Amino acid sequence: xxxxxxxxxxxxxxxxxxxxxxxxxxxxxxxxxxxxxxxxxxxxxxxxxxxxxxxxxxxxxxxxxxxxxxxxxxxxxxxxxxxxxxxxxxxxxxxxxxxxxxxxxxxxxxxxxxxxxxxxxxxxxxxxxxxxxxxxxxxxxxxxxxxxxxxxxxxxxxxxxxxxxxxxxxxxxxxxxxxxxxxxxxxxxxxxxxxxxxxxxxxxxxxxxxxxxxxxxxxxxxxxxxxxxxxxxxxxxxxxxxxxxxxx
Numbered sequence: 001x002x003x004x005x006x007x008x009x010x011x012x013x014x015x016x017x018x019x020x021x022x023x024x025x026x027x028x029x030x031x032x033x034x035x036x037x038x039x040x041x042x043x044x045x046x047x048x049x050x051x052x053x054x055x056x057x058x059x060x061x062x063x064x065x066x067x068x069x070x071x072x073x074x075x076x077x078x079x080x081x082x083x084x085x086x087x088x089x090x091x092x093x094x095x096x097x098x099x100x101x102x103x104x105x106x107x108x109x110x111x112x113x114x115x116x117x118x119x120x121x122x123x124x125x126x127x128x129x130x131x132x133x134x135x136x137x138x139x140x141x142x143x144x145x146x147x148x149x150x151x152x153x154x155x156x157x158x159x160x161x162x163x164x165x166x167x168x169x170x171x172x173x174x175x176x177x178x179x180x181x182x183x184x185x186x187x188x189x190x191x192x193x194x195x196x197x198x199x200x201x202x203x204x205x206x207x208x209x210x211x212x213x214x215x216x217x218x219x220x221x222x223x224x225x226x227x228x229x230x231x232x233x234x235x236x237x238x239x240x241x242x243x244x245x246x247x248x
């Protein structure tokens with residue numbers, strides 16, 4: 001069944017990895033999709049062509065999630081293009097790791113991490129709130145690192161993800177009276193080009209996961225799909241950690 005038939009969705013960072021999986025899953029359920037990208041125009045164009053060849057409607061928007069004005073403009077462009085906005089998935093994010101001894105030299109990268117992972121999320125939600133009506137759905141992709149680390153050198157990243165999760169809880173109260181739900185998905189290690197399951201840290205991470213494997217982007221997308229569907233109408237302000245038992 002097409003649970004999202006006719007719904008309009010915007011996914012930030014939707015040209016690759018978890019974002020691409022979410023784009024494809026929501027489209028398969030009947031949603032018309034807009035998604036942002038920053039550095040992969042060929043991939044973005046290919047996704048638009050694929051979705052449209054399958055009978056859907058799609059729009060790729062070049063926008064930097066580290067620039068609040070650009071990401072807010074992407075939200076407005078989605079509304080202007082499709083005439084509505086029912087779903088927002090804040091997926092775009094970056095990770096900057098480093099020991100405390102390198103904090104000064106990584107300062108600019110840490111600042112950008114805050115811009116993308118925190119300010120971009122807040123800007124997208126604030127702009128989306130201007131256009132969403134009752135039944136609107138907002139999901140932020142945070143990280144299991146917001147609650148559990150188990151290793152060092154990830155302090156600043158974890159802090160940004162904890163902030164993103166907190167924003168979602170707060171906006172659940174702000175938008176609840178309007179019938180708009182706001183939830184958070186916190187993935188653990190997922191096999192993407194950002195953190196491949198054959199990468200430098202893969203064996204270490206697998207040893208800490210109860211299921212003994214990385215997650216799949218499609219598994220994250222399936223949870224997001226539920227949270228933006230009609231079946232999730234009484235769920236808001238919730239945090240769903242999907243990490244294979246990493247934080248168990």
